[in-house]
Amino acid sequence: MPTDELLARWNQVLTRCGATTDPEPAGRELLRRWAEPQRRYHTAEHLAAVLDRVDELAGHAADPDTVRLAAWFHDAVYKPDRSENEERSAELAVRALREAGLAEQRIAEVARLVRLTVSHHPEPGDRDGEVLCDADLAVLGGEPDRYAAYAAAVREEYAFVPEPDFRAGRAAILRQLLALPALYRTPTATARYTARARTNLAAELGSLES
Numbered sequence: 001m002p003t004d005e006l007l008a009r010w011n012q013v014l015t016r017c018g019a020t021t022d023p024e025p026a027g028r029e030l031l032r033r034w035a036e037p038q039r040r041y042h043t044a045e046h047l048a049a050v051l052d053r054v055d056e057l058a059g060h061a062a063d064p065d066t067v068r069l070a071a072w073f074h075d076a077v078y079k080p081d082r083s084e085n086e087e088r089s090a091e092l093a094v095r096a097l098r099e100a101g102l103a104e105q106r107i108a109e110v111a112r113l114v115r116l117t118v119s120h121h122p123e124p125g126d127r128d129g130e131v132l133c134d135a136d137l138a139v140l141g142g143e144p145d146r147y148a149a150y151a152a153a154v155r156e157e158y159a160f161v162p163e164p165d166f167r168a169g170r171a172a173i174l175r176q177l178l179a180l181p182a183l184y185r186t187p188t189a190t191a192r193y194t195a196r197a198r199t200n201l202a203a204e205l206g207s208l209e210s
Contacts, residue, residue: 003031006048013068020101030096033076041153042075046139050074053135053189060186061131066106069097070113070132080157090114122185130185134193137183140200141193147200167208174205 010027034044050071058064073093077085090111097107113132116122120137122129139150158166177183178201184190 003044006031006044006051009051009068010072013065013072014100014102017065017069017102017106021099023100026096026100030072030076033078036078038080038157039078040156041150042078042157046075047072049139050135053138054131057131057134057186057188060127060188062127063106063109064131066109067113067128067131067135069093069106069110070128071135073110074114074117074132074136081160086115086118134184134186134189137197138189138193140177140183141189141195141197142200143196144200144203147196147204151204171205171208174201174208177201178205 007024007027010030011023014023014026031044034042034047051068054061054064054067054071058067061067070093073089073096075085075089076092077088079085082088093110093114094107097110098104109128113129116126116129116133117136120133122133140147142150154170155166161169178198182190183194183197
């Protein structure tokens with residue numbers, strides 16, 4: 001998705017959410033972050049894909065625009081060798097949205113949703129959390145070629161990790177995902193992505209363990 005189209009989407013959602021300042025500078029700063037050179041999967045293309053999935057699942061959300069804001073920030077801070085990316089992304093969201101003049105209640109909810117992407121385990125009834133997590137994990141249920149491209153991009157982001165260590169760590173993550181009773185929480189994502197996601201995850205795990 002072209003940068004100007006993404007920027008327009010940011011400007012629109014921030015304006016709808018009550019911004020009292022020009023939203024464009026903050027949007028350009030976010031897009032600069034999403035274009036950092038260490039990113040291979042967590043790029044503006046991933047951001048656009050998550051925003052598109054949020055739009056598809058918006059009917060399930062309690063507050064779709066708050067979920068959209070959380071999508072913009074959920075990987076805004078991303079360094080593959082760090083473990084505190086989600087926390088730093090949430091803190092960035094608080095600073096940026098306060099500067100934009102949004103209501104504190106909405107800011108707190110955006111930060112909560114960003115932090116939820118550490119575990120991708122929303123509590124039952126957390127409709128906004130369910131939408132954001134399902135949108136973020138929708139890539140697992142993509143067509144095989146798109147899943148393969150995603151897996152390859154993840155490996156590139158972790159190029160600094162030796163191959164045996166990466167294979168072991170990645171396999172552990174895949175086994176955890178396959179052991180979950182449900183990968184998705186919204187009815188639409190469950191129906192649309194579950195079968196392909198389990199097939200993709202099993203195939204990648206098999207390749208790592210071969």
